[in-house]
Amino acid sequence: MKPIVISVIGPTAVGKTKLGIEICKRFNGEVINGDSMQFYRGFDIGTAKVTEEEAEGIPHHLIDQLSPTDSYSAASFKNDLSEKVNQLKNKRKLPVVVGGTGFYIQSAIYDFNFSDAKRDDQYVEAAIQDIKENGVEPYYEKLKQVDPVQASKVHPNNIRRVVRALEVYERTGLPMSDYEAKQSNESPYTPYIIGLDMDRQLLYERINKRVDLMMEEGLLEEVTRIYEKFGGDVQAMQGIGYKEFIPYFEEDQPLEQVVNQIKQNTRRFAKRQLTYYRNKIPDVHWYQVDPDHYLETFELIFSNLAGFLEKLNE
Structure with missing residues (x-):
């Protein structure tokens, strides 16, 4: 049988990290990060990277393995995911991919045929x-x-x-669209994709509060350290929550405007994420979550996932 891979997708701030950890606790799993910004060392607060306390002892893979000067791509992630899935399979651990970078998840789970052209x-x-x-x-x-x-x-x-x-x-x-047209959507895995969604207004409120909390936790200091060491041109500095500070460092925008821009860009990103998932990723098991009643929805997810796994073992 193809390796089983559980994937948790959804817009930023919807609760993917917590769900991924709870799945691992109940089903003997380990988390594989699927968020393209969390691959980079030092990008912690602005990416909402899982803390040691939050992880509750669950191993997390593909986090902090890149320097801010490194380039990374969906093709890189596809290869790294395959390697980690095989490692976890050998340990009899369930791979649980958690993250919101839609194209990375889609291309890795469905084995995209990337161009053979090496990066220049x-x-x-x-x-x-x-x-x-x-x-x-x-x-x-x-x-x-x-x-x-x-x-x-x-x-x-x-x-x-x-x-x-x-x-x-x-x-x-050859045009890249020729390569993409050859995709078969045939997965090298046995995937089970869980999608989390939330009332739009509630989600936006959570995003705004989370950005305020990031600022309280030291986001400005984090980005300042990165900018002073690496500048604003490295790939990792183009992520939301980081690139907005560049005009502030260049004395073109006040800090208050930067914070508001991060909130707006994050809300727009969340909307684009949902659109991408619904249009591009097939066979997603969607769940509407309420911030005040997470556990009820999580229990339903665990029950459905258990049924899926039991059928595979029949």
């Missing part, structure tokens, strides 16, 4: 620097010419995906 870091960094100085429009227009299908799926503000699509075309002569 010089091309990427030169293109991104040019975009910062002159705008993304020329690159996005070129992408529309060489790969209109991919251009229709990538927002021009997502400059790394725009550049990656062009990089694939430049190095292989």
Whole structure:
């Protein structure tokens, strides 16, 4: 039988971390991080990285394995996930992937066929620097010419995906959409995907409160240390909760405006996450959660998951 992989998805601040830990406690599992920002060392408060106390002794994998200067991709995650799943299978542990980076989860669970073109870091960094100085429009227009299908799926503000699509075309002569069209949605795993959702207004209130709490816990000091050591151009500094501070460091925005921008960007991100999950990831078992009644929903999830696992063992 293919390795069993449980995946917990949902918008930021919905409660994925707690659910993942509880699943591991009840079903002899270990967590594999699926949040692209939590791979980086030092990015703790702004990513809501699990603390030792919160983890309750449950091992968490693929956290803190990268330096802020390292690049990482969905293809990297796909390979790392495969390795961790096999390790946990050998230990007779249930892999529980927790995280909200939709494309990473989708491509790893459903075995995306990534381009064989190796990354050209010089091309990427030169293109991104040019975009910062002159705008993304020329690159996005070129992408529309060489790969209109991919251009229709990538927002021009997502400059790394725009550049990656062009990089694939430049190095292989084939549009990235050709590779994606070959996806079969055939998983190398036996997946069980749990999706958490929440009333939109309640979720937004939780996001706003969480950002305020992050500031109280020292987010400004965390980002300052990173910025002073690595600058604002490294890939990890482009994440929400970090990139918004760059205008503050450059004395272009007051701190209050930065905090409000983080809240707004996080709310918009949560909305995009849900849209992506519902449109791109098949066979998700969705649950509506209430912050005041988490345990009731969790018990239902545990019961359904137990039924799924029992059927596999019949």
